[in-house]
Amino acid sequence: MDVKNLRIPDRFERLRDLGDEKLTSIIIPVEPMLDEIDERFMDMRAADRGSFMILRGTSGAGKSTFLDTIGFFRQRVTTRRIARNADVGAALRDASGADYTVIVFEGREALGDVSGSEIESAMHEINQFVRSTEGNRSLVVWPTNRDDLTDLLVSIGDSLGREALFGISDPVTSFQGPPKIDYARIAQQTVSVLNEGASLDALGISGDLAEDLAQKSDTIGNYLARIRSAAVRAGAQVEKLLTKERYRLWTLTVSGNDVEGDVAALTRGGFSAADVDRLLSSTGANVVRDLKEHPEQTGILGTVLDARIINMDMVCILAVTRTYGGPELHRVMQARDMITAKDSSAARRLVESDLGILLQGNPLGTRKRGPKPGSNTKDAFAKLTEISRANDGLLNDALGRGLVDTGLIDSYETERNLGTDLVFNSDIYCLKDGAPIRLELMWRSSTGRAAIANYVLGKISNYGRAIGII
Structure with a gap:
């Protein structure tokens, strides 16, 4: 969800076009x-x-x-x-x-x-x-x-x-309207339905701020207007800091076990937006404590950074490394008795992957489950994760090559600095239609919801500190 496309009407007349199914989730x-x-x-x-x-x-x-x-x-x-x-x-x-x-x-x-x-x-x-x-x-x-x-x-x-x-x-x-105790719940439901499942936190409005605005509001309409004003103001303040680059942070989970359900549980909407609320509640890592000290900034960061979590299946990434890997990567793969012959399905798999669909500007639909990876595929991927521990740049470079070859992006760099006083490098810096997308790859032999949440929150924290929002 782009903050510029935020929709929080304070008059019911602007909601009538939603239809009964969506309205029933808003109205109490x-x-x-x-x-x-x-x-x-x-x-x-x-x-x-x-x-x-x-x-x-x-x-x-x-x-x-x-x-x-x-x-x-x-x-x-x-x-x-x-x-x-x-x-x-x-x-x-x-x-x-x-x-x-x-x-x-x-x-x-x-x-x-x-x-x-x-x-x-x-x-x-x-x-x-x-x-x-x-x-x-x-x-x-x-x-x-x-x-x-x-x-x-x-x-x-x-x-x-x-x-x-x-x-x-x-x-x-x-007619007094709904009681003030219900204002925040109504606002949360309205924001979620109209803004791809976004939460108040994702708009830079913490629970304490939401309650404070409720006490200052005479009516639910006035409250929604205050919520909208606070969200627009928070978004504007953050975007002022993004003068050099409109940062977009997309995390790719590349794992030897099936984490599609975990990724779905940590995201919202068809564009796989990272849900900061769910991320914070899914891990007890130290980064959570640090981020909770900045509730408004943390929530809006996920939205302004266009933070997404995207699953890459092992069959696709193996095909990509075989087909688009450079000579050095292939030498490292061959040293582990891995196949390096080009895979004719690589381009198609990449275009049809979740990453490919999102790069084409399309929402993710219901995924068709293919056959489970066999033992040979799992063994080969395990060797890839071994390579990632010392040479993840070679693997990331192969993905960048594949994205350019398939026309999903225009160009790429690996290990591109954020360009701020604090030095943080992005795994892959992509340009698509002149706009940058920074891909962070989470290579793991096995992972789960808490580990993914910890990783993504760590990246959000790093970006936030580098940009100067936190």
């Missing part, structure tokens, strides 16, 4: 208001007529969100909306249905939005509708955020017949 029930709706429908059933509710709440409290998603929490309830410029009488009749319906007046929350004559005319249409047979299953809701409009609606309603219109309930229902 506001139980007191759902209880109020239940009572209204029970009274409507007993009276065999519709009802009218004035819903008073501060702008940004979540009135639209609540009204649009009642059906998520109550069966056979549908929400329909009447647009600002609609013919009220016709729209009310069109909105009614066989099931219970919540009909919401849109764009009329304050007196400045609508004239007094329009309000009076609309109230007469509502009064007739809720008393009619076709309106007896409809709860008409007029959201307001100003007392002057609220008082006018109550006054007109009283003149039309208070109990017949409002029922025995108070004519004005106060």
Whole structure:
């Protein structure tokens, strides 16, 4: 996820296009208001007529969100909306249905939005509708955020017949929105759904900061706006430090055992983004303690660095070393009785690998599992890991050659310095379309989730210190 493409809307209108499946993971029930709706429908059933509710709440409290998603929490309830410029009488009749319906007046929350004559005319249409047979299953809701409009609606309603219109309930229902204790959870779910599974930490917002912003916010809408502002500010501050290079840190796990599941558990989204939260919780190494002293910086680092964790299978990397290895690497391989003849499948395997797919700008889909590596393949890879202990530069050079030959990158260097006061070298420095990608290769005979997390966090820490973020 690019910080520049961050999406955190504070108005429900910007979420309606998501669809119910994603919305259900964001929306939480506001139980007191759902209880109020239940009572209204029970009274409507007993009276065999519709009802009218004035819903008073501060702008940004979540009135639209609540009204649009009642059906998520109550069966056979549908929400329909009447647009600002609609013919009220016709729209009310069109909105009614066989099931219970919540009909919401849109764009009329304050007196400045609508004239007094329009309000009076609309109230007469509502009064007739809720008393009619076709309106007896409809709860008409007029959201307001100003007392002057609220008082006018109550006054007109009283003149039309208070109990017949409002029922025995108070004519004005106060909407407070979700409790503050739920603000951070709502923000986390919203950020995750809209930003490739990103967490608040990944935006540079620690748990303490998220709670502090909640205490300063009057409504959930105001809170989401504060979260967005903090995330944009954190991203901007970090990007100011990246004046020489937009660093991209991709870690490749090259292991003799199957770590695809471990990599998946430490990443999020189709582009295999490193999930700093999961990394921190997956290892107890000293680097975790150090990074937790800088929670905001650590989280945003993973995002700004475009940190990714990518698995390279042993069959692919063996084919690459045989086909693209230089003379010195092949001499070292032959000294260990390894095959160095070119593999005709090397280019295809590299292009179809997770790394190849990501370098082409495509997300990773469901992987097709091939046959498990045989004993000869495992033995050959074990010899590669032996070579990596003393000559990993030769192996990294072979991968760089392969990436250029297949057109996945334009050029490469091995052991390229970060160009900062602190000296750290990247295993492979790639250029693709003029933009650098730094590959760090984790060569291991066998590894697991904790070791991968420790390795990646170590790299993130090194890059962060070199750049001056930590």
